Amino acid sequence: MGDTPFFFRMMRSAEEATRLSDVQLRYNSQCPPSLQIDSAFLYGFAYFRQVKDRSLRRGYFQKSVVLLTRYPFVNLFTKVMELVAPEFFDGDGSTAPLEAACADIDRWPEPVPGHSLALPVRGHTFQVRLPAQEDKLLPCAPLPRRPSRPAAASSSVVASVAEPELFTALQPLLAHAQLLWELVITAEPLVVMAPTPAVSSHVVQALASLVWPLRYCGDHRPFFTIHDTDFKELTQLGSNQAPPPVILGVTNPFFAKTLQHWPHILRLGESPPAARMTSSQLKNKTKKGGSLKTLDGKPGLYTQYKPFLQKDKSLEKRLWSGQQTERPQEVQSALLRRYLLELTQSFVLPLERYIATLMPLQRSISPYKAAPVMRPFDPDQFCERLADSGPQLTTGIKGDWVGLYRRFFRSANFSHWFNERHDDISRKLRALHLEALSDADVLSWVKGRPEVEVVDLVLRLRRKLAEAGADRLPVHATTLSKLRLHLHDVLRSLPEDVRAVLKPPS
Incomplete structure (x- = not known):
């Protein structure tokens, strides 16, 4: 009897599961693993009300309001439901409060780990900070402090979005x-x-x-x-x-x-x-x-x-x-x-x-x-x-x-941890390799080399520049600038007819 907030996690069908957007992929790369989005699942945040009502055939009024999202921000969305759902239940049956709340949520900024956000819903603002991946490197979690009193009654601090x-x-x-x-x-x-x-x-x-x-x-x-x-x-x-x-x-x-x-x-x-x-x-x-x-x-x-x-x-x-x-x-x-x-x-x-x-x-x-x-x-x-x-x-x-x-x-826990660490280390090694290549005296190396080896170097430089951007390798902009200069210089060392063949399509 009464009001019950709870949440669930449901598997999406293969047809429903969609690839993550660039924003969501960037979020996943910056947040702690436990808060990453899983494209195969949705979180549902429910607010269920059951009260006696003799006018109804079953003798009870029973209804739920459910919010579906990809983000596992359990504490945040539970508080959102506790704010919005009672307004709907206590109203005249109109869905306007729910539609207005959805419109407010649609206007929220994209989640950025490590940043504090002010998230308005129905005239109330939730103040949150999204954990960043580097947060997990702290030697131990500090004891939580009570959040300072909000400046106004229409604002509240969510100390943790999910813990x-x-x-x-x-x-x-x-x-x-x-x-x-x-x-x-x-x-x-x-x-x-x-x-x-x-x-x-x-x-x-x-x-x-x-x-x-x-x-x-x-x-x-x-x-x-x-x-x-x-x-x-x-x-x-x-x-x-x-x-x-x-x-x-x-x-x-x-x-x-x-x-x-x-x-x-x-x-x-x-x-x-x-x-x-x-x-x-x-x-x-x-x-x-x-x-x-x-x-x-x-x-x-x-x-x-x-x-x-x-x-x-x-x-x-x-x-x-x-x-x-x-x-x-x-x-x-x-x-x-x-x-x-x-x-x-x-x-x-x-x-x-x-x-x-x-x-x-x-x-x-x-x-x-x-x-x-x-x-x-x-x-x-x-x-x-x-x-x-x-x-x-x-x-x-x-x-x-x-x-x-x-x-x-x-266990799957080890497989995920190892794959994440393997990918991180591989990206770091590739970045170090790019730095070594950018600092090398490439023009001296190509002198006297067979033309086929020089052409191979051109193709490798292009591939590595493309990979650095696509895979977001941790390399400095100066390193990439040096590599582009190397590419330009190596191309100039080749005969004109070879340069014409290597010219990228427009």
Whole structure:
């Protein structure tokens, strides 16, 4: 009963999925991976109202307003819906408020990571700052400060466009926070059975964010229903088929039976009226999964997963201490976020150090040879280094880190991280190769060379100039100017008839 805001994420059909625009591609290249647009999915932000109405046949008024967008700005669009939808419901039934809100949103500036934006909707302005990719390089996230009071009642600050309020979402699950982090970073299939769409979407959003600043690359559905187009695909798996890497948030009791064979199931009870942590929540143990009787029982985490890492109780002690001293919820959430961020960064740091060793030495870059490439990633070689440089040195957490990494290597999270880093390094190596070529004495090199080699150099210079623009390589404008001069000088060194053949088409 009453009003319920929630959100969902739905897959687009192959016909509906379209290529990203240049603006969206530029946004993706500048924002943290977890906020990138995925052309295969849309986010839906819903505001549902249900009230008793005896004049209606069913005895209830039920209606939803839904906003669809490609951008995963969960907190921002949830606040937009909380502003716009009640105006529509409380009005005379006209869609004018919704049309006016859409017109306002259409006039918003294009999102630019690292910039602050003022976004007006229906006379109210939301002030936001979009995170930039370099933000993730901070050693740890600062504790959030309360935003300063807006200058006017028609303005408000959205502290984060997407970061969920972790403490409230994970309060019943704090005993399993570290285990859930393992499940998410290795992209294990996980079902969240919640009492309401609001709880479901909030918890799934929180779970997908546990590995920030890494991007969770498994699928995640904050509110999955029997009407989703891939409902059969995800619920009618054969006995020998493992579930895909996805976090499913569901509320329909039908899923308790249909998904009982999934390896990890979170069953949530009704949310307490006041978000207060009890000592019993710190002592919750996992329950063995795979039995329908247990799924019909108490809330908890049902799994047969054996954690690779020993449990670190320091976080629980700090959160429990804060609860005793009535520490504000937002500070509790910040402590939880900082702990998970430092754990993720400690996990990624050995990977970054190892991948740096795969880079060729800069002195090995020759302007007259092909651009060098990164050496292959060797999981065995990486694992051999962990004893001396593993996460246990920065986190103090002991356990089978090698086993956890090997499981991570089989996940979509690793594939995405590695492909992103491989592309970044390849672009950097190509940029260094261009700089070496721009600084080379090209005219001296071409003297006495066979004509075919000089022609090949002309074609390579043209190709590299084109690639530098198309791939947005990190090269200075001065470097490109030098390359154009080299191209001009090399062309002039060739006979006139050859220059005519090499002349680009108009």
